[in-house]
Amino acid sequence: MENKIFRNFLGEKGLKPTKERIAVLSEVFSFHGHFEPEYLYLRIKNAGSKASRASVYRTLSLLVECGLVKKVTRTEKGNIYEHTYGHSHHDHMICDACGEIIEFYSEKLENLQDEICAENSFAGSTHTLEIRGHCKKCRTKQS
Amino acid sequence: MENKIFRNFLGEKGLKPTKERIAVLSEVFSFHGHFEPEYLYLRIKNAGSKASRASVYRTLSLLVECGLVKKVTRTEKGNIYEHTYGHSHHDHMICDACGEIIEFYSEKLENLQDEICAENSFAGSTHTLEIRGHCKKCRTKQS
DNA sequence: ACTGAAACTGAGATTGAATTGCAATTTAAC
DNA sequence: GTTAAATTGCAATTCAATCTCAGTTTCAGT
Numbered sequence: 001m002e003n004k005i006f007r008n009f010l011g012e013k014g015l016k017p018t019k020e021r022i023a024v025l026s027e028v029f030s031f032h033g034h035f036e037p038e039y040l041y042l043r044i045k046n047a048g049s050k051a052s053r054a055s056v057y058r059t060l061s062l063l064v065e066c067g068l069v070k071k072v073t074r075t076e077k078g079n080i081y082e083h084t085y086g087h088s089h090h091d092h093m094i095c096d097a098c099g100e101i102i103e104f105y106s107e108k109l110e111n112l113q114d115e116i117c118a119e120n121s122f123a124g125s126t127h128t129l130e131i132r133g134h135c136k137k138c139r140t141k142q143s
Numbered sequence: 144m145e146n147k148i149f150r151n152f153l154g155e156k157g158l159k160p161t162k163e164r165i166a167v168l169s170e171v172f173s174f175h176g177h178f179e180p181e182y183l184y185l186r187i188k189n190a191g192s193k194a195s196r197a198s199v200y201r202t203l204s205l206l207v208e209c210g211l212v213k214k215v216t217r218t219e220k221g222n223i224y225e226h227t228y229g230h231s232h233h234d235h236m237i238c239d240a241c242g243e244i245i246e247f248y249s250e251k252l253e254n255l256q257d258e259i260c261a262e263n264s265f266a267g268s269t270h271t272l273e274i275r276g277h278c279k280k281c282r283t284k285q286s
Numbered sequence: 287a288c289t290g291a292a293a294c295t296g297a298g299a300t301t302g303a304a305t306t307g308c309a310a311t312t313t314a315a316c
Numbered sequence: 317g318t319t320a321a322a323t324t325g326c327a328a329t330t331c332a333a334t335c336t337c338a339g340t341t342t343c344a345g346t
Contacts, residue, residue, distance in 0.1 A: 093260070093265050095265075102265065104259060104262075106255065108255055109252075109255055109259070112251055112252055113252075113272075116247060116249055116252070117236070117274060117276070119247075120236060120245055120247060120279075122238075122245065122274065122277070122278055122279065123277045123278075124236065124276040125275060125276040126275050127272065127273060127275065128272070129272045130272075131260060131267045131269075132267070132268060132269050132271075133260070133265055133267040133268040133269070134266045134268070135264075135265055136263075136265065139264075139266050
């Protein structure tokens with residue numbers, strides 16, 4: 001599981017699995033959904049563990065580096081992350097009215113993108129598709 | 144052309160087409176490609192016009208609001224913009240090695256996204272697709 | 287267990303893009 | 317022209333993110 005993956009990753013880099021790093025890891029995987037670094041920091045505090053803001057940021061970078069966490073998007077106010085282990089790849093729709101984030105996945109879309117990369121002699125490794133608009137709820141509310 | 148569009152937009156909002164705003168507008172449309180606010184600010188200075196950083200930022204927001212300019216992406220170091228008037232919609236591939244930005248467009252992709260929105264009862268208004276990887280040049284260089 | 291070198295941490299300082307407050311200036315309607 | 321409203325630039329501010337560095341922890345070697 002993610003704990004093992006992270007420890008292996010740290011080992012390979014000569015880094016140490018400290019309390020703080022493990023606390024961040026656990027907290028990231030203790031819930032589902034998207035989060036901002038500050039929110040994560042507060043959760044950790046609240047959970048009785050301790051890790052400074054600096055450590056949260058530092059660990060978050062490590063988690064992204066080893067593929068357990070992904071940077072979803074950048075808002076006006078900062079980065080948004082999500083954990084990816086156990087989650088297959090997906091893209092996002094974001095409601096401009098309420099901020100809700102809907103995840104979706106389309107095989108066709110993935111294939112089409114591979115095609116497009118090939119056409120451009122581009123070796124795509126990752127992608128981010130973000131559709132903005134209004135979710136069902138906010139669409140109704142408007143009218 | 145863009146000048147007229149911007150002036151109309153300003154007029155409707157009771158805003159004034161000042162030298163500074165027009166300088167920003169002209170400079171944005173004086174070249175093709177992507178830019179950062181700071182780069183734009185320097186270009187304006189260099190062109191002999193004058194507009195403070197504050198005015199550049201303020202005007203850029205107006206240009207985005209009226210649809211002449213689009214925020215392409217947010218990097219570690221800030222926003223990247225492009226002018227959109229006269230440019231049809233497209234998406235981007237960004238080379239992680241050299242930073243090159245390749246634009247592409249696919250009708251199929253657009254349609255597929257509309258389908259996906261419909262499936263999720265989502266009213267999509269805009270989207271951003273960013274494929275990251277290595278461009279042809281950097282792929283070759285690597286081997 | 288001990289020891290020491292290397293890795294790590296937290297608090298606060300720092301950075302840098304972006305925004306804002308405000309006094310002075312410009313605009314344009316009358 | 318005159319004047320009210322809009323605009324400007326500077327400097328101050330904001331805020332996420334990063335960095336500094338002295339003190340702390342980890343762990344391999346003994």
